[in-house]
Amino acid sequence: MRMSELSATTGTPVPTLKFYLREGLLPAGERTSPNQSQYDETHVARVRLVRALLDVGGLTVAQASAVVSALDDDSVPLSTTFGIAQRAVTQPAPPATSEANGAARIAELCASRDWAVYPNNPGLTMAARVIDTYSALGVDVITEAALERYAQAADLVAAADLEAVASAHDEAQMTNVVVVGTVLGDALFAGLRRIAQEAESFRRFPLPEGTPAPGDLTDHKDC
Amino acid sequence: MRMSELSATTGTPVPTLKFYLREGLLPAGERTSPNQSQYDETHVARVRLVRALLDVGGLTVAQASAVVSALDDDSVPLSTTFGIAQRAVTQPAPPATSEANGAARIAELCASRDWAVYPNNPGLTMAARVIDTYSALGVDVITEAALERYAQAADLVAAADLEAVASAHDEAQMTNVVVVGTVLGDALFAGLRRIAQEAESFRRFPLPEGTPAPGDLTDHKDC
DNA sequence: ATGTCATGGATACTAACACTATCGATAGTG
DNA sequence: CACTATCGATAGTGTTAGTATCCATGACAT
Incomplete structure (x- = not known):
């Protein structure tokens, strides 16, 4: 799926997704060309997790970033x-x-x-x-x-x-x-x-x- | 006590105390002249309470303001x-x-x-x-x-x-x-x-x- | 009495935070 | 081939919690 679809699925504006990408909250999609990336279900889940940490858990972006880093580090x-x-x-x-x-x-x-x-x-x-x-x-x-x-x-x-x-x-x-x-x-x-x-x-x-x-x-x- | 003493006692900078006064977190002192006020132990206690609510409790200034209003309303x-x-x-x-x-x-x-x-x-x-x-x-x-x-x-x-x-x-x-x-x-x-x-x-x-x-x-x- | 300093009140400024907007170069789509 | 989307970068916005500055007045020590 492309970024617009990721945005629609998660209810998160595209600029916000870009922000999450910049901040390391969301891993980059699989590059298919210099200006196209594919996102999948793991990205959908990650966005939902991030929103949960921020909105429900009340974390800051920096804290959420630390949390997802720990998640990714197996x-x-x-x-x-x-x-x-x-x-x-x-x-x-x-x-x-x-x-x-x-x-x-x-x-x-x-x-x-x-x-x-x-x-x-x-x-x-x-x-x-x-x-x-x-x-x-x-x-x-x-x-x-x-x-x-x-x-x-x-x-x-x-x-x-x-x-x-x-x-x-x-x-x-x-x-x-x-x-x-x-x-x-x-x-x-x-x-x-x-x-x-x-x-x-x-x-x-x-x-x-x-x-x-x-x-x-x-x-x-x-x- | 005067504001500088209130500041020294509570370890809170004078500009911050003024800010708390503006925001209704701290009641005004007893006016002794157009530009002098007396503060007492209740003000010291209030400042400490406010700092506890903000720093330890993690409240916003607006929430702390609501809390102290409830305290004052008997x-x-x-x-x-x-x-x-x-x-x-x-x-x-x-x-x-x-x-x-x-x-x-x-x-x-x-x-x-x-x-x-x-x-x-x-x-x-x-x-x-x-x-x-x-x-x-x-x-x-x-x-x-x-x-x-x-x-x-x-x-x-x-x-x-x-x-x-x-x-x-x-x-x-x-x-x-x-x-x-x-x-x-x-x-x-x-x-x-x-x-x-x-x-x-x-x-x-x-x-x-x-x-x-x-x-x-x-x-x-x-x- | 007078010079210095603090105070109250007003206003403006700052840093951090979490986005949000815009831009230019490209690339996929109908 | 027009049109829209995307990437990446940069810049701007609104909110929050203070800080800083200014001024006129008043207190206090000499």
Whole structure:
């Protein structure tokens, strides 16, 4: 198929496809003449993946580029593909200040849960930074119990994620699942968390009499 | 305190503080003369909150503005504060196409878990969109079992979140916890998930002999 | 009292990002 | 043979999150 057809199939404007080609998000098609290239189903799939990473996953073009590079590089052992995908989608954070204790708490948590990871796992810095931020804000709600529950939930999700990876047919498919799952899983969980929060909120803090209950409100008039 | 002191205390440049004032992220100080204002601890706290929302939570200025407006508006009942915070931090998604079934699966999940929420809860659209994206990518890994585990994890986290809210002293503090927790909780969980994923990955797909194990790798040379 | 410096308010500028538009030379198509 | 599409390059656009500059006024130290 030619570029116009790739554009029509994926719903992506031709100039945008050219941009993706320039940025390395989309491999060049097979050249059939100096100014003609053939694209195939793999290109369609790649465009859809890129759009998913950008729109749903919220990645930047640079991050998406790193992700698809990891996908294309089949010299990487599967056991480290998670790391590559994770590092690609996690923006580097500045090192914590000296008086912060988030890193120590996370290290402790890892020890207690038998979480063995590389010390440059981006989740370590990310989680530590969030804990430090909480305490800098004076909102001391990340108790041991709360952190423990978050960790349990993370284990649950991680188990589901790896289950999904293991269910893939071949190694290439596995890599794909890892990459897609790493990015989209965050969004999926965030969505479910919003639902569960609201449901739990209504359970704990019932609405005053006369206020429409969730089930009674069937229109979306307010936003 | 004056603006320069506010700047020094929070580590935020004066022009940025002026920008926050313009954008409504920071309330004006108490005017003591036509060109002098006094700022106090509430302003320091607000600046820190704004930086946390922007840097750690990844919100845009517009979203952060909506969040702090909700914080300042004490006419909102607590039971709906979650909704406001959630809607403020969740970017609206386009409506799903007709053949997509993500919304139906999420509705089913809500029913099975007794999750009663307003139909405009942003998590509903968000989660449905992710599921639709997975299937559009041909990565059919969100089985019923996987979704169930994600939902369990969401319940676990939501319970911890509401526990934190309930532990706050007064209503103003509760609102604060809700807002901060909604935004930072996503990041905290995402970090823990990355750790748990890598740990679980090593458990399921052990590294080949000779490759450094997580515990052996103590430097951060690669990124 | 006066020189210096900070402040508030307004306006303009910048860098990064993700496209989007245009152009010229070619090439395939009806 | 006219017409459209393509490639590759270059340049332009709109948005976002600040930065920078300017000015008139006011505070503060000497």
